[in-house]
Amino acid sequence: MTILVQFTLRHTSENTAGIIRFFNEILPDTRTFDGNISAELYNKDRVDNALNLFEQWESPAHFDKYIGWRKSIGDFDRLGAMLTDAPVITVMSKEV
Helix, strand or coil: CEEEEEEEEEHHHHHHHHHHHHHHHHHHHHCCCEEEEEEEEEEEECCCEEEEEEEEEECCHHHHHHHHHHHCCCCHHHHHCCCCCCEEEEEEEEEC
């Protein structure tokens, strides 16, 4: 079952460039991780200081393995230090 994962990332305007650099650094590895179909970062609203990361995965198991790996190498901590709130993670499954 294919899933789409949306990360909503709220931050201060001072951290926008750093977060974009962070994702430019890590997304190439995300895109080649087993089970990843796509991973793209979008600017939600410059006034609101929120970015959205959309990742598509072949299955929830692939995504879970990926998240476990990112946590184990400290990337969640690195990102969290740049955010004003914990990321909001929404997982959607494709029904049709």
